[in-house]
Amino acid sequence: MFILTKFSDLVQISPEDFSKHSIVAIEDNINAKYANKVVQKIGLCISLYDVLWTSEGLIGHGTGLVNVNVEFRMIVFRPFKGEVMLGRIRSSTPSGIHLRTDFFDDIFIPYEELPQGAEYNHSEQIWIWNFDEERLFYDNHEMVRFQVIDEEWHDQTPAGPTQAEDTPAKTPYKIKGSMAAEGLGVCLWWDGA
Amino acid sequence: MKVVEAQAAVLSNYEVLQHLTQQKDRYKQRKRRGPPNLETVVRELIQYLQSYPNPLSQKPSTYTPGCISQLLERLSPYELSKGEVVMILNLRPASVAALNTVIEEMSERFSDEQQEEMVNIILEVLGQFEAAQPDANGNADEAAES
Numbered sequence: 001m002f003i004l005t006k007f008s009d010l011v012q013i014s015p016e017d018f019s020k021h022s023i024v025a026i027e028d029n030i031n032a033k034y035a036n037k038v039v040q041k042i043g044l045c046i047s048l049y050d051v052l053w054t055s056e057g058l059i060g061h062g063t064g065l066v067n068v069n070v071e072f073r074m075i076v077f078r079p080f081k082g083e084v085m086l087g088r089i090r091s092s093t094p095s096g097i098h099l100r101t102d103f104f105d106d107i108f109i110p111y112e113e114l115p116q117g118a119e120y121n122h123s124e125q126i127w128i129w130n131f132d133e134e135r136l137f138y139d140n141h142e143m144v145r146f147q148v149i150d151e152e153w154h155d156q157t158p159a160g161p162t163q164a165e166d167t168p169a170k171t172p173y174k175i176k177g178s179m180a181a182e183g184l185g186v187c188l189w190w191d192g193a
Numbered sequence: 194m195k196v197v198e199a200q201a202a203v204l205s206n207y208e209v210l211q212h213l214t215q216q217k218d219r220y221k222q223r224k225r226r227g228p229p230n231l232e233t234v235v236r237e238l239i240q241y242l243q244s245y246p247n248p249l250s251q252k253p254s255t256y257t258p259g260c261i262s263q264l265l266e267r268l269s270p271y272e273l274s275k276g277e278v279v280m281i282l283n284l285r286p287a288s289v290a291a292l293n294t295v296i297e298e299m300s301e302r303f304s305d306e307q308q309e310e311m312v313n314i315i316l317e318v319l320g321q322f323e324a325a326q327p328d329a330n331g332n333a334d335e336a337a338e339s
Contacts, residue, residue, distance in 0.1 A: 001206060001209075001279075001283060002203070002204040002205075002206070002208075002209045003200045003201075003202065003203050003204065004200070004201045004202040004203075004204060005196065005198065005199055005200065005201060006196070006197040006198035006201045007194060007195065007196055007197060008194075008195045008197050009194045009195065024225075028227065028228055031227055031228050031230075031231040032228035032230065032231070035227075035228065035230045035231035035234050035235075036230040036231070036233055036234035037230070039194075039196075041199075042196060042199060046209070046213075046234055046235070046238060047212070047213065047216065047231060047234070047235060049212065071197065073201055075204060075209055075212065078200075080276055082276065082297070083276065083279075083280060084280055084284060084294050084295050085283075086246065086247060086284070101241050102237040102238065102240045102241035102244070103234055103237035103238045103240075103241055143244075143245075143246060145284075145294065147294070181294060182290070182293060182294070183290050183291055183293050183294035184294055187246050190288075190290060190291065191246060191287075191291075
C-alpha cells in the first residue's frame with residue numbers, strides 16, 4: 001500500500017524559521033509542500049521519511065531566503081495493481097459503489113466489478129448481492145475488502161485560456177477496484193462465518 | 194521538484210504506523226506541531242490503520258519489528274511474490290478463504306495442506322483477534338447486522 005519515493009528539491013527557508021534547527025526547518029518545509037498532496041504518477045504523499053543529503057545553504061540577492069538542495073525520501077500511498085485493501089462504503093449509485101478510507105476518498109467500484117447476482121435497489125439506493133436465496137446488502141459505512149485493478153491520473157495543471165471554465169474539476173488520483181472475487185466485499189460476510 | 198527514484202522501497206502498514214507514531218512522539222516531546230496538512234493526513238491515516246478489522250487495531254499489538262523477517266523466513270518455502278507477502282503482513286488473513294483473496298491462483302499453486310500450513314504460520318507469527326471483539330467498531334458492525 002505504501003512505498004518510499006526518492007525526491008530531490010530546492011528548499012527555501014525563510015528568515016522567521018532561522019530560530020529552528022536547520023533539519024527541523026527543512027523537514028517542516030518539505031512536509032508543508034508535500035504532505036497530503038498527490039504527485040502525478042507517484043501517488044499521495046504522506047510524510048517525510050528521511051533526509052538523505054543536503055547542500056550548503058545559499059542566500060541569493062534580493063531576498064533573505066536560504067536555499068538548500070535536498071534529497072529525501074517520502075512515504076507515499078500507492079497501492080499496486082492486484083493489491084487487496086480495506087475501505088468503507090461511502091455511497092452507491094447505479095453505476096457502482098464509491099469507497100473511501102479515512103485519508104483517501106477517491107475509490108470506485110464499477111457495477112461490472114461486483115459479483116454475479118448483484119442488483120441496485122433504487123428506493124434504498126444501495127447494492128444488494130443475491131446469493132443462494134440470501135440477500136446481502138452493501139450498506140453505507142460498511143467495511144469492505146476490495147482489490148485494486150486500475151488507477152486514473154488527472155493532471156491539475158491549468159491548460160490555459162483554451163480550457164472551458166465550467167469543466168468540473170477532476171480528482172488528481174483515482175483508484176478503480178473490484179469486489180467480484182471470492183472473499184472480497186463486506187468483511188462481515190466472510191469473517192463472521 | 195525532481196523524482197529521483199519513483200519506488201525506492203515498499204513499506205508495510207506496520208512500518209508506516211511505526212514511523213508516524215515515532216514522529217508524533219518526537220513532536221510532542223519538543224512541544225511543536227507539523228504543518229497543518231501533515232497533521233491532517235497523519236491523524237486520518239493512524240485512524241485508518243487502527244480501526245477494526247485492520248490487524249494493527251489490536252491492543253496490545255501482536256506485531257513486533259522482528260516479525261517481518263520471521264514471517265519472510267517461514268514463508269520462503271512457498272515462493273510467494275513480494276506483493277503477496279506485503280498483503281499478508283497488512284491484512285493478516287486468518288482463514289484459507291481470506292488467504293485466497295491475497296494469493297493469486299492459490300488452488301492451482303498449493304495443495305490444501307500447504308494452504309492450511311500457511312494460515313497456521315501467519316497465525317503463529319502475527320497473532321490473531323480474540324474470538325469476541327468488544328470494541329466500539331465491533332459493536333457498530335453488530336448493530337448493522339441485526
